[in-house]
Amino acid sequence: MSQLTSRRAFLSAKVRGEDLSIIRPPGSVVPGFVDLCTKCGDCAKACPEDVIVIGADGFPVLYSDNGPCTFCGECAQSCPTEALELERLSNWPWRASLSAASCLSMNGVSCRVCQDNCEHNAISFRLQQGGRAEPSLDTDTCTGCGACVALCPVDAVTLERQTKPLTEANT
Ligand code: SF4
Ligand code: SF4
Ligand code: SF4
Structure with missing residues (x-):
């Protein structure tokens, strides 16, 4: 499934004052996270990545700018x-x-950094006229690891919360 959205198009949904566009650590309760978290910082200390x-x-x-999450669960x-x-x-x-x-390939500059670093082959490119190539993301294959977010040289990739149910392939 192709999903091209505007840059940094975060969801603005808020539940009881909780900003759901903020990416809490894996395994988080959302909404309700801010009621349960004590801000101890143990999760940040435990993360090996x-x-x-x-x-x-x-x-x-x-x-994600620091690199991909491995979903180790630490x-x-x-x-x-x-x-x-x-x-x-x-x-x-x-x-x-x-x-x-924002994508360099869509602006005629050869770049496949996101595709080359996606272990799940979730990103592909479709050649266009004028030497451009359009990126396409398969959300059924993407795990949301963030490797592409960290490596894109022009910040053309973000993580976005999905509202539709995910398939077994990436859960
Ligand atoms: S480890 Fe501490 S800071 Fe991290 S989510 Fe749990 S309570 Fe919050
Ligand atoms: S790499 Fe492991 S510890 Fe770090 S955020 Fe991902 S699941 Fe949590
Ligand atoms: S976030 Fe998705 S598209 Fe990006 S590297 Fe990870 S699996 Fe691939």
């Missing part, structure tokens, strides 16, 4: 409350979203 950082509000966030295991739970790790709702407007 250093992809959990403490946000401006004091709560942990997944920061963060959820370290959490002393029910804010993060291992059982929810497979319900990760975030998937990559590609901005055609």
